[in-house]
Amino acid sequence: MVNKLWNHIQSVRDNAPLVHNITNFVVMNNTANALLAAGASPIMAHAHPEVKDMVSICQALVINIGTLDEYFVKSMKMAAGQANALGKPWVLDPVGAGATPFRDEVLSELLALHPTVIRGNASEIMALAKANQTITKGVDSTAQSNEAIEAARFLQAIYGAVVCISGATDIVVGPEQTIFLKNGHPLMTKVTGLGCSSTAVIGAFIAVIPDKTEAVTAAMALFSLAGERAAQTAAGPSSLQMQLLDELYALTETDFKQQINISLHA
Amino acid sequence: MVNKLWNHIQSVRDNAPLVHNITNFVVMNNTANALLAAGASPIMAHAHPEVKDMVSICQALVINIGTLDEYFVKSMKMAAGQANALGKPWVLDPVGAGATPFRDEVLSELLALHPTVIRGNASEIMALAKANQTITKGVDSTAQSNEAIEAARFLQAIYGAVVCISGATDIVVGPEQTIFLKNGHPLMTKVTGLGCSSTAVIGAFIAVIPDKTEAVTAAMALFSLAGERAAQTAAGPSSLQMQLLDELYALTETDFKQQINISLHA
Amino acid sequence: MVNKLWNHIQSVRDNAPLVHNITNFVVMNNTANALLAAGASPIMAHAHPEVKDMVSICQALVINIGTLDEYFVKSMKMAAGQANALGKPWVLDPVGAGATPFRDEVLSELLALHPTVIRGNASEIMALAKANQTITKGVDSTAQSNEAIEAARFLQAIYGAVVCISGATDIVVGPEQTIFLKNGHPLMTKVTGLGCSSTAVIGAFIAVIPDKTEAVTAAMALFSLAGERAAQTAAGPSSLQMQLLDELYALTETDFKQQINISLHA
Numbered sequence: 001m002v003n004k005l006w007n008h009i010q011s012v013r014d015n016a017p018l019v020h021n022i023t024n025f026v027v028m029n030n031t032a033n034a035l036l037a038a039g040a041s042p043i044m045a046h047a048h049p050e051v052k053d054m055v056s057i058c059q060a061l062v063i064n065i066g067t068l069d070e071y072f073v074k075s076m077k078m079a080a081g082q083a084n085a086l087g088k089p090w091v092l093d094p095v096g097a098g099a100t101p102f103r104d105e106v107l108s109e110l111l112a113l114h115p116t117v118i119r120g121n122a123s124e125i126m127a128l129a130k131a132n133q134t135i136t137k138g139v140d141s142t143a144q145s146n147e148a149i150e151a152a153r154f155l156q157a158i159y160g161a162v163v164c165i166s167g168a169t170d171i172v173v174g175p176e177q178t179i180f181l182k183n184g185h186p187l188m189t190k191v192t193g194l195g196c197s198s199t200a201v202i203g204a205f206i207a208v209i210p211d212k213t214e215a216v217t218a219a220m221a222l223f224s225l226a227g228e229r230a231a232q233t234a235a236g237p238s239s240l241q242m243q244l245l246d247e248l249y250a251l252t253e254t255d256f257k258q259q260i261n262i263s264l265h266a
Numbered sequence: 267m268v269n270k271l272w273n274h275i276q277s278v279r280d281n282a283p284l285v286h287n288i289t290n291f292v293v294m295n296n297t298a299n300a301l302l303a304a305g306a307s308p309i310m311a312h313a314h315p316e317v318k319d320m321v322s323i324c325q326a327l328v329i330n331i332g333t334l335d336e337y338f339v340k341s342m343k344m345a346a347g348q349a350n351a352l353g354k355p356w357v358l359d360p361v362g363a364g365a366t367p368f369r370d371e372v373l374s375e376l377l378a379l380h381p382t383v384i385r386g387n388a389s390e391i392m393a394l395a396k397a398n399q400t401i402t403k404g405v406d407s408t409a410q411s412n413e414a415i416e417a418a419r420f421l422q423a424i425y426g427a428v429v430c431i432s433g434a435t436d437i438v439v440g441p442e443q444t445i446f447l448k449n450g451h452p453l454m455t456k457v458t459g460l461g462c463s464s465t466a467v468i469g470a471f472i473a474v475i476p477d478k479t480e481a482v483t484a485a486m487a488l489f490s491l492a493g494e495r496a497a498q499t500a501a502g503p504s505s506l507q508m509q510l511l512d513e514l515y516a517l518t519e520t521d522f523k524q525q526i527n528i529s530l531h532a
Numbered sequence: 533m534v535n536k537l538w539n540h541i542q543s544v545r546d547n548a549p550l551v552h553n554i555t556n557f558v559v560m561n562n563t564a565n566a567l568l569a570a571g572a573s574p575i576m577a578h579a580h581p582e583v584k585d586m587v588s589i590c591q592a593l594v595i596n597i598g599t600l601d602e603y604f605v606k607s608m609k610m611a612a613g614q615a616n617a618l619g620k621p622w623v624l625d626p627v628g629a630g631a632t633p634f635r636d637e638v639l640s641e642l643l644a645l646h647p648t649v650i651r652g653n654a655s656e657i658m659a660l661a662k663a664n665q666t667i668t669k670g671v672d673s674t675a676q677s678n679e680a681i682e683a684a685r686f687l688q689a690i691y692g693a694v695v696c697i698s699g700a701t702d703i704v705v706g707p708e709q710t711i712f713l714k715n716g717h718p719l720m721t722k723v724t725g726l727g728c729s730s731t732a733v734i735g736a737f738i739a740v741i742p743d744k745t746e747a748v749t750a751a752m753a754l755f756s757l758a759g760e761r762a763a764q765t766a767a768g769p770s771s772l773q774m775q776l777l778d779e780l781y782a783l784t785e786t787d788f789k790q791q792i793n794i795s796l797h798a
Binding site for chain 2: 557560561564565568569574575576577578579580581582585586589603773774775776777778779780781782
């Protein structure tokens with residue numbers, strides 16, 4: 001598995017996929033830089049007169065609702081619809097799911113457009129499942145991560161997407177297996193938009209790698225390990241942000257294979 | 267006073283207030299990171315269908331008109347109105363006050379919505395006072411900072427807000443006292459949006475601390491000292507930006523109490 | 533020539549021109565910081581009710597179509613029209629020219645408003661020429677850079693603008709001469725928006741320097757050398773981004789004159 005994941009990382013670097021992002025204002029710069037550092041080419045574009053054309057020339061699409069408004073929501077729906085029409089993979093980042101009725105309504109519409117992957121934190125994944133006829137009613141889960149896994153499995157089953165719950169342990173729920181990644185560092189939670197950037201990197205991987213569960217796992221493994229390595233020497237959250245991007249770019253096969261912490265058990 | 271200010275800094279770190287920002291595109295990333303580094307949780311959201319809901323779940327609101335347009339102006343008015351209705355504190359950053367008639371008109375509308383705090387540089391505070399029936403007519407002030415203090419006292423008296431003039435000396439004008447903070451470093455003026463970030467940090471402090479003059483003073487003391495400390499080792503303005511965020515996160519009680527330079531005299 | 537270029541760099545530092553930017557969301561922060569580091573004062577504003585007023589108080593205008601939409605396009609046309617009416621210089625960055633019909637249509641409208649300078653990479657400059665009745669039909673060019681120079685000369689002749697092709701070698705095509713700058717570093721291509729930032733720096737130089745070919749050459753020389761110097765010690769692309777801004781701010785006359793690599797031959 002570890003060999004395969006490294007091959008996927010190398011494959012993104014070799015193929016430099018073009019990734020179309022409709023994302024939030026807070027993270028646009030870091031997201032573009034994360035994609036470049038991982039070896040991909042980012043495009044950010046949301047204008048209605050061109051958004052379908054942009055999907056057509058890219059290999060994958062990233063949709064992140066962080067600073068959504070009515071115009072951007074229409075852009076997102078046009079882009080996701082076009083991705084479907086052309087059979088291109090796309091990843092949904094449901095930022096702030098559950099925070100407002102507007103977000104939940106928009107997310108329902110986007111889920112209906114068949115995302116290839118959904119990545120969120122535990123509370124977003126749970127909110128997404130709850131807003132879409134959750135099965136968690138009656139499930140008496142004490143551990144939040146267990147509850148999130150239930151929610152992720154529900155979303156995976158209903159929508160057919162690979163679902164990634166990011167957190168202290170990143171959990172990738174595919175149709176056939178659930179994978180646990182234990183890299184990362186707590187200081188990463190003090191940097192804005194690292195989740196958003198990891199979603200964009202997932203976009204680069206699903207652009208190139210046919211097996212989407214493996215693609216998401218490789219993307220999250222690369223990103224979390226880069227963050228963990230950056231945290232070793234960072235003086236604070238802003239140094240970590242810079243060093244994480246440097247690590248994404250420079251991470252070697254040897255370091256990856258020695259330091260990756262992956263498991264099929266929680 | 268210094269003990270009290272440190273307790274306020276600790277209080278923000280302990281309480282991790284949720285702070286809603288409607289701010290400009292230039293600084294969204296750094297603003298979110300400054301809030302995280304100070305111990306708060308940032309939310310950036312401006313969509314009309316959700317902006318009131320977001321105010322409802324947050325402890326404070328930050329409004330910054332830097333890259334305003336008609337849509338954002340409506341968002342700002344909805345959010346500030348909701349903050350008033352719910353009795354939540356909010357801070358106004360009047361970026362570019364006096365630069366165009368449009369800005370001054372928008373600022374008049376926002377002032378009418380009772381900001382808890384106003385923070386700007388000397389020229390913005392003076393422009394704000396002038397645009398709102400200034401008393402400075404007839405005041406023959408040679409020193410710009412004196413003129414700005416007059417303007418701040420006028421705004422404080424008319425609108426009831428705590429007014430902060432940031433600059434080489436940061437000046438906090440409350441209903442009962444005026445406080446002078448002499449930390450900071452000239453290189454900070456070569457980084458975009460540090461004023462905007464300090465406004466957001468003020469948002470975190472007024473979310474948690476009942477005495478708003480103390481809240482603003484503590485926020486500005488933390489921010490300016492973090493900048494001053496960052497400047498000691500920065501190779502240039504971009505290093506300073508990074509190190510300032512690291513310092514915001516890591517500043518200790520001992521360093522704060524030894525290095526803070528606060529006075530009740532100019 | 534090298535003496536003259538350094539004098540221009542010093543002149544921007546001394547005059548601190550106010551530069552109005554209507555640019556894309558990805559690079560707004562770095563663009564503002566690049567302008568500050570080069571000694572200029574940035575303004576970012578796009579609201580229709582104030583965009584002409586902002587042009588009026590600035591010394592130059594920067595238009596970058598990266599994340600364009602209908603609202604921003606109207607802002608750009610209002611601003612460029614006002615710059616023309618007032619005889620103020622402006623620079624166009626045709627991000628993604630050729631990628632979609634929408635971009636090409638918008639670029640045609642902007643070209644009709646007489647940009648003082650156009651800066652893009654080779655493929656953008658070629659796309660811009662092609663979309664505007666290219667002469668490259670029938671030109672059998674094997675080397676891409678040669679083809680781009682042909683396209684730049686065409687655009688220069690038709691629109692009267694100085695045209696800059698940025699790349700491993702930056703090429704400045706003026707009405708009377710073509711200048712080749714061989715500073716820079718390949719790692720710069722792994723940072724988002726460095727081209728956009730260099731366009732903004734060009735804005736600062738055309739604000740102050742009457743000879744626009746020299747202005748563009750000085751701006752690109754400063755920017756590319758800053759990037760080259762940053763790359764010597766950068767651990768990766770994100771370090772390079774930070775160090776480039778520090779170098780822009782701190783570059784000395786001695787280092788500039790020793791390290792600049794300029795030629796009138798390819």
